[in-house]
């Protein structure tokens with residue numbers, strides 16, 4: 051049986067039970083998926099078509115593979131750049147999230163750094179994989195919920211509706227999601243949006259087919275784009291139909307803090323906190339905060355990773371993995 | 383150890399590759415005259431001056447049966463400098479090793495002997511960041527772009543997943559060399575065909591060093607394992623099969639490549655002969671191993687990117703060295719395999735082979751999915767010829783006298799890691815055509831290393847009824863590798879791939895070298911593929927334990943006296 055409805059990312063239950071939002075969200079995602087996209091002709095036998103991309107709410111496929119598409123959250127264009135690029139702390143880290151230079155955090159992981167004024171040391175880093183679409187849609191149906199969540203997540207009860215919807219409709223690039231806080235993605239080139247991710251997956255099966263990955267052209271410098279496109283395309287050329295797994299969304303799969311040390315050189319404790327979803331299972335997550343409890347007597351900026359003091363949020367992002375769930379199956 | 387494990391271990395030397403008769407395989411560095419390679423890509427030529435500067439263990443590699451690693455601490459810097467001037471003529475260059483390889487091959491061809499008694503003993507040298515500081519001043523060592531090198535192995539140990547608990551034998555404080563405060567300044571690598579010659583060379587080097595106020599902190603002898611286990615590591619598996627092919631030529635003469643090329647195009651415009659030297663051996667620009675050479679373009683299998691510049695000028699053509707002394711607990715490995723095999727319902731050797739990705743003979747699981755195949759293992763054009771994600775297509779080769787062609791069954795697609803699991807050591811270390819956590823497979827060419835390790839300690843694998851005493855003797859791998867970075871190559875594959883259950887592809891930790899330390903808890907896991915889905919195994923014990931080593935830099939030979947000794 052086809053999937054009855056697309057659930058919210060992380061099965062979030064932000065809207066009240068029974069709200070029409072859940073059906074509306076599903077309808078929205080259904081549109082992003084669009085109709086099934088037929089596969090490309092087999093390169094060796096063009097009369098035969100390879101597997102395509104399907105919309106799981108309309109098409110029934112016998113799933114044979116759960117494929118986790120996983121990549122590193124730190125921007126690959128910087129990762130493979132020369133070390134001098136790394137040294138330019140400015141490019142590694144846009145802690146102010148002001149509009150304009152939103153082209154760095156391109157791997158569907160965005161973060162915001164909080165520093166303490168007197169010595170500029172990092173005290174907290176918040177990571178998100180939430181999409182602007184989810185928040186815009188939620189705001190359309192439940193502006194009051196969006197306002198409450200902004201206040202809760204940013205710990206600031208003085209945030210007002212006009213701050214986040216100055217013209218009456220939701221503004222993804224409002225100050226509380228850029229200059230003064232972080233709620234969801236803002237990067238625009240290439241865009242970190244759910245639509246873009248689904249589009250990549252949907253488009254992966256089209257175009258020229260390859261026999262193996264050595265035949266694939268270069269292209270995007272990001273980790274995520276080849277990860278989604280080439281992996282799904284490789285499944286499709288095995289005559290499998292591919293799609294993204296419900297609940298469709300981008301997720302923080304996990305982190306690796308091995309070799310992170312306190313000022314006394316002993317291993318750090320677990321300072322990660324999954325904020326969204328608040329319900330179990332916490333992982334994969336949508337919003338994660340890294341902050342040292344006050345009782346420890348030091349801050350994030352006092353921690354070293356492999357002997358190197360944390361100076362940028364990107365040093366943490368290097369050790370975070372991001373996930374989008376893929377599926378593949380056979381179709382009668 | 384259980385009877386099953388014991389039996390498997392005792393007979394593991396039956397699994398040795400059957401070498402084909404009558405084909406003359408060119409080793410790395412051999413010159414193949416190639417009238418049949420019509421269009422050659424323009425490639426960088428290592429001129430004589432460069433070949434004399436590059437140390438021979440970097441390219442093409444010593445590859446000797448007996449080696450000794452000497453770890454020194456410098457005393458008086460002036461005397462150390464005099465020692466450097468004195469030792470410089472003993473350092474073997476790429477030119478010297480290439481000449482030997484070619485002479486060896488010529489003798490084999492003319493006399494038709496497999497082992498034409500030609501012998502050599504070679505020496506190479508490498509310096510820690512601290513040593514460069516002491517010799518040239520901290521400004522010089524700070525110019526080295528690789529921050530991990532500047533920090534040293536001990537400082538990076540827990541980042542590599544090594545134990546954080548001081549009471550653990552693998553904790554850096556317990557290392558035989560390279561522990562904080564006991565870090566070597568200089569690593570000498572001595573390698574020889576003849577054990578006696580090696581020992582003579584080592585004693586003279588040792589005496590000379592001590593005369594110059596160098597303190598020998600530690601030394602380790604390594605030897606290839608005897609008999610049927612020649613070329614295998616202590617668990618019993620053939621090692622040293624898969625190495626990247628360094629791009630570049632020895633002269634402008636057609637066919638005179640550092641890494642012999644065998645592929646011919648399958649169709650007009652076929653790129654494969656430009657991507658691979660032998661089937662399964664990818665070509666990599668030399669700047670991935672030698673500072674200041676053209677590097678691999680991060681976005682392409684083929685294209686090059688300009689040389690790096692983040693090093694002192696004199697260091698050009700040098701290479702970073704990682705040395706890790708890895709102790710192997712062979713009974714523990716086989717005990718785990720015996721228990722795992724029973725639980726998974728497969729033979730012990732098969733279970734162990736799925737952890738490695740190859741059978742003990744070296745035959746890859748991708749081409750021998752249900753049983754070892756020593757003939758496949760012995761076929762130098764087939765044993766490394768496989769992809770993971772898609773069916774491997776035959777690679778036509780130029781005519782090779784005596785070689786009938788690759789007649790073994792070709793590898794089928796195994797994108798899901800059912801045959802060669804995602805956690806297996808070779809798939810972790812080299813995901814080949816697979817997409818990874820950094821995206822396109824061309825990125826993987828930025829991660830490859832030149833491995834130059836050798837086992838140490840007496841073997842227990844293949845020994846019938848080993849005594850308790852023998853079992854308890856220490857053994858392991860003197861792991862050594864070269865690269866143009868430490869951070870983006872050795873450390874990358876160690877921390878991000880071996881030590882992760884999800885990278886480069888989901889399925890578990892590398893059960894051979896993976897390390898984890900979560901607040902002292904060191905267990906890892908893997909999802910072992912069985913007929914009825916994956917079965918999770920927790921790896922609670924460790925059979926590869928770091929016991930020493932260091933990060934070093936192998937300078938170009940002329941810099942030893944010309945720069946390091948001359949300040």
Ligand code: HEM
Pocket residue numbers: 615616617619620621622623624625706708709710738740807808809811812831833858859861872875876894895926
């Ligand atoms: C005691 C420790 C180790 C053992 C027993 C071991 C064993 C093996 C074996 C049996 C192979 C297959 C032979 C081959 O393909 O050449 C192999 C391959 C390899 N190992 Fe290890 N290894 C150890 C440590 C390491 C370490 C520390 C690294 C690097 C961080 C490493 C990197 C590799 C690589 C890159 C390959 C080649 C993979 C390929 O290209 O297919 N190994 N190892």
